[in-house]
Amino acid sequence: DAGVIQSPRHEVTEMGQEVTLRCKPISGHDYLFWYRQTMMRGLELLIYFNNNVPIDDSGMPEDRFSAKMPNASFSTLKIQPSEPRDSAVYFCASSLARLTASYEQYFGPGTRLTVT
Amino acid sequence: DAKTTQPNSMESNEEEPVHLPCNHSTISGTDYIHWYRQLPSQGPEYVIHGLTSNVNNRMASLAIAEDRKSSTLILHRATLRDAAVYYCILRQRWGAQKLVFGQGTRLTINP
Numbered sequence: 001d002a003g004v005i006q007s008p009r010h011e012v013t014e015m016g017q018e019v020t021l022r023c024k025p026i027s028g029h030d031y032l033f034w035y036r037q038t039m040m041r042g043l044e045l046l047i048y049f050n051n052n053v054p055i056d057d058s059g060m061p062e063d064r065f066s067a068k069m070p071n072a073s074f075s076t077l078k079i080q081p082s083e084p085r086d087s088a089v090y091f092c093a094s095s096l097a098r099l100t101a102s103y104e105q106y107f108g109p110g111t112r113l114t115v116t
Numbered sequence: 117d118a119k120t121t122q123p124n125s126m127e128s129n130e131e132e133p134v135h136l137p138c139n140h141s142t143i144s145g146t147d148y149i150h151w152y153r154q155l156p157s158q159g160p161e162y163v164i165h166g167l168t169s170n171v172n173n174r175m176a177s178l179a180i181a182e183d184r185k186s187s188t189l190i191l192h193r194a195t196l197r198d199a200a201v202y203y204c205i206l207r208q209r210w211g212a213q214k215l216v217f218g219q220g221t222r223l224t225i226n227p
Binding site: 004031033035042043044045048050055056091093095097103104105106107108109110 | 150152154158159160161162165203213214215216217218219220
């Protein structure tokens with residue numbers, strides 16, 4: 001199994017540009033999570049999906065952020081327009097709900113975003 | 117979400133056991149205790165979880181207090197590769213499946 005795949009691994013863009021981060025979850029997993037990590041705020045959950053449907057987007061900072069999951073094997077996190085304060089490492093994670101309700105999340109390697 | 121409290125940092129020596137504490141005095145009866153760790157420049161990875169009884173796996177052991185208000189992650193023989201930030205997280209057994217990460221404990225292993 002290749003694990004959770006994220007692309008790009010690094011992204012440098014100028015303020016005002018649109019940024020799209022991509023994630024391929026582990027095959028068969030039914031939950032997908034997007035996190036953001038900064039030194040100041042630590043690791044924060046932005047949004048998560050169950051069976052491709054957004055369940056909780058309360059962590060999305062503002063309307064500039066949007067996430068989609070068009071199918072079970074692909075998700076995007078888009079920032080438009082980007083701002084310097086969006087600079088962070090963005091992680092995608094996936095998991096499989098089990099009857100024990102005690103599943104684990106598998107994280108991707110992250111995308112390091114720098115907005116200048 | 118119930119809150120956990122961990123020391124900001126700990127230090128240990130290679131090949132010695134490490135005990136990482138976590139306090140969770142407001143834990144509910146249906147909360148699982150999860151531990152994740154984040155190695156430098158990597159995403160977090162699952163370590164272990166438990167509900168009431170102590171748990172062992174190939175990575176670590178989890179000792180849960182009888183009143184469940186605290187727990188300890190035990191690395192039996194630390195290696196340099198165990199240097200990471202360790203997060204103790206409470207997760208609801210039913211309902212929301214999200215994890216809420218705190219600041220964790222930064223573990224340094226001395227050679």
